[in-house]
Amino acid sequence: MSAGVRLEVLAPGAYASLQDGGRRGWRRIGVPWAGVLDSRLMRIANVLVGNAEAAPVIECFDGGLQLAARGGAVRVAVAGDATLEVERGGERVPLAAWRSLTLADGEVLRVRRLGAGRIAVVPVEGLALPVVLGSAATYARAGLGGLGGALSGRALAAGMRLASAAASGAPERVLPLPPPLDGGPIRIVPGPQADHFTDAARALLVEAEYRVTAEADRMGVRLEGPVLEHAGAREIVSDATVPGAIQVPGNGQPIVLLADAQTAGGYPKIATVISADLGRLAGCRPGQVLRFAAVDAVEGERLARAAEAETRALLASVRPLRGEGVDLAALYAGNLVSGVVHALSDEYRPLPDVEHGPDGASS
Incomplete structure (x- = not known):
């Protein structure tokens, strides 16, 4: 590591934190996993910048x-459906996401806004x-976690x-074809306390639409929609x-737990989102409408393997940024060759008539 080289946070946006693959193996003593909400974004971002797949990254919202x-x-690098710009020499240059870039001393990267989801990941x-x-x-x-010392956990x-x-x-790298948007239902496995709900409630969960509320953070996402009726007691003895x-x-309004959620709780759990869809749900914006679809555990495992295969294919497609991933917006906005004017502009003047000899040469 070169002494004195730093990346300074000028503004954290809505919320930004340092995350990695998570703190696994400690839930039995009450320590949540934490870590990124969308592991696919983390892995792609780290491969773009040349880090190990689970290396720490900056995760930001909105x-x-x-x-x-x-x-x-x-x-x-930046992974996510983000609109970016880099400030260089007092000018702001638009930049595409899903690529790495090198900031010279004093240059600024801005994540201006996010598109389809609420999460972007920036590795260093x-x-x-x-x-x-x-x-x-x-x-x-x-x-x-985080920076450590007096800044631990902030x-x-x-x-x-x-x-x-x-x-x-090293050459900059790009993901030529970002992962496609998936607007399909969020797949769930019923239980572990599905029997604490009426038959109508279990059917309603996969038939109705639910809306993501503004109460959505790294701990969980509260949904609003048709009430899910309990069959008996509305609380249980706290379990994992x-x-x-x-x-x-x-x-009767469902709450989907995310990475920072508690390790035990006393509300019955009607179902569990499969791992292949959890990152997609975590990226849903407040106001977004979603639907659920039930699968069994065997199908959930198959979908997890398929999602991993898709991720590996995406990682394998990352390549050096040469002719691909060109920032067309930046090119079109810039004056690439001085002295060139549009043929129909006021600056256009027709050339004077010239006479040509038999060989085509002007005289």
């Missing part, structure tokens, strides 16, 4: 993140963070600086939960 290189060049080449219980993932409620804030390796100078579990409290 745009607004601004990062600046300090003390030298820093290589980053050579980012080094302290590991707590096997992970650098930020878990704010317990003050774990979301990113303006003025924070991340130590980084100096940019390697996992990300993806759909709890239904007394008001």
Whole structure:
């Protein structure tokens, strides 16, 4: 690591934190996984920048993140449906996502807004963070992970600086075809307490539409829609939960647990979102409408294997940025050749008549 090379957070946007593959193996003592909400985005982003697939990344929501290189060049990447720009020499240049880029000292990357989802991931080449219980993932409620020291467990804030390796100078990389948007139902496996709900409630869960509310964060997503009626008691003796579990409290409105969720709870769980669809659900925006579809555990496992195969294919398709992934918006906005004018502009003047000799040469 080159001394003094840093990536400074100028603005964290709606919420930005340092995450990795998560803190696995500690739920039995009450420590949530934490980690990224969409592991596919993390893996693609890290491969783009040249890191290990599960290396720490910046996870951000809804745009607004601004990062600046300090003390030298820093290589980053962006995975997600994001509109980006880079500030260079006082000019703002549009940039495509799903690629790596090297910020020269003083240059600024802005994630202006997100499109189809609410999550984007920004890895930093050579980012080094302290590991707590096997992970650098930020878990704010317990003050774990992140930058370490007095900043342990804190979301990113303006003025924070991340130590980084100096940019390697390797060719920039691009994902030529980003993963397609999937508007299909979120697949779920019934249970583990499906019998705590009426037959009508179980049928309603897969027949009705539910809307993502504004109460959506890294801990979970509250949905609103038709009430799911309990068959008996509205609470159970607290038992284990996992990300993806759909709890239904007394008001009958489902809550889907995500990476930062508690490890145990007393609301019955009508179903569990399969791992292949959990990242997609986590990326849903407030106001977005979704539907559920039931599958059994065997089909859920098959879908998980298929999703992994798709991810591996995407990772294998990452390639050096040469003729592909050109930032057309930036090219069209720039004056690539000085002195050129449009033929129909006021600056256009027809050339004077010239006489040509028999060989075509002008005279």
